[in-house]
Amino acid sequence: MNNYLLIFLKSVITYFVLVLTARIMGRKQISQLTYFDYVVGISIGSIAGAVSIEKSINIYEGIFSIIIWGLLTILISQITLKNIKLRLWIDSEPLVIIDKGRVIYKNMKKAKYNMGDLLMQLRVKDIFYITDVEIAILEPDGKLSVLKKAEKDAVTAEDMGIKKAKAGMMIDLVLDGKILSSHLVLIEKNENWLIAQLKIKNVSNINDVIYAGIQADEKIYIVTKQD
Numbered sequence: 001m002n003n004y005l006l007i008f009l010k011s012v013i014t015y016f017v018l019v020l021t022a023r024i025m026g027r028k029q030i031s032q033l034t035y036f037d038y039v040v041g042i043s044i045g046s047i048a049g050a051v052s053i054e055k056s057i058n059i060y061e062g063i064f065s066i067i068i069w070g071l072l073t074i075l076i077s078q079i080t081l082k083n084i085k086l087r088l089w090i091d092s093e094p095l096v097i098i099d100k101g102r103v104i105y106k107n108m109k110k111a112k113y114n115m116g117d118l119l120m121q122l123r124v125k126d127i128f129y130i131t132d133v134e135i136a137i138l139e140p141d142g143k144l145s146v147l148k149k150a151e152k153d154a155v156t157a158e159d160m161g162i163k164k165a166k167a168g169m170m171i172d173l174v175l176d177g178k179i180l181s182s183h184l185v186l187i188e189k190n191e192n193w194l195i196a197q198l199k200i201k202n203v204s205n206i207n208d209v210i211y212a213g214i215q216a217d218e219k220i221y222i223v224t225k226q227d
Contacts, residue, residue, distance in 0.1 A: 003055075006055070007052060007053060010051060010052050010059050011052040013059060013063070014048045014051050014052050014059070014062065014063070014066070015048075017048070017063050017066055017067075018044065018045075018048050018066065021044065021066055021067070021069075021070040040069060040073050043069060044066055044069050044070070047062060047065050047066055047069070048062070048066060050062070051063070051066075081176065082176065084175055084176060084178055093140065094137045094138065094139050094140065094145075095107040095108075095110065095111050095137065095138045096135065096136070096137055097111075097113070097118060097136045097137065097138050097144070098118075098130060098133045098135060098136035098146075099135055100134060100135070101130060101131040101132070101133055101134075101149070103115075103118070103130060107138075111138055113138060118136075118144070121143075121144040122136070122144070122146065125144070125146050127146060127148065132148055132149055133146055133147070133148060133149065134147045134148060134149045134150070135147045170213040170214065170215050170216075170221065171183050171186060171187060171213055171214050172211070172212075172213050173194055173212045173213055173214060173220075174194070174206065174209045174211060174212035174213075175210075175211060176210060176211075177206055177207040177208070177209055177210075179191055179194060179206065187214060194212075197220050198212065198220075198222070201220065201222050203222060203224060208224045208225050208226065209222060209223070209224055209225075210223045210224060210225060211223040
């Protein structure tokens with residue numbers, strides 16, 4: 001009977017420790033499960049399970065281990081907010097899987113992502129023809145983001161004989177105060193042009209820009225620290 005009581009008490013304590021740790025770590029653990037988050041979640045859950053059942057594991061040592069894992073996750077999250085390269089290395093980066101109806105196989109191979117996975121995720125989004133896709137991006141959490149071609153949208157403009165505005169992805173230009181020069185090359189622009197565009201929006205300091213991107217219609221979208 002004492003054994004069951006001990007397991008009960010240890011389970012209750014570790015339960016509330018896990019709830020508190022999850023709250024401190026933030027919603028990202030649930031809403032955007034990347035490889036890093038998956039490893040952390042599995043590890044913390046395993047520790048909590050072992051602490052609850054194993055008699056040889058001291059509950060205080062187990063709680064200390066959970067706290068260390070939680071604090072490390074928070075610390076790394078804070079560091080990656082400032083370091084884009086480290087963030088991409090830990091969480092991986094989005095990969096273009098389809099571009100203008102053409103599958104980019106080398107990116108699929110890089111992500112160990114097969115055609116069966118691709119077709120299944122397209123069908124979930126009610127897309128049955130790859131040629132209907134303007135662009136599809138495999139996100140770090142494994143989800144597929146898809147932009148259909150303008151003429152293939154529901155109640156299609158093609159059927160109604162109406163020409164729609166050009167569709168396209170927003171291209172990132174600035175992340176956390178860092179100019180993405182390689183993306184500027186894609187749109188055939190330079191840093192001077194970008195600085196000028198920011199000044200038009202009354203942004204004089206690039207360090208104040210959390211995010212800046214250009215839409216398909218060439219409008220600039222900006223998020224600053226003041227927003």
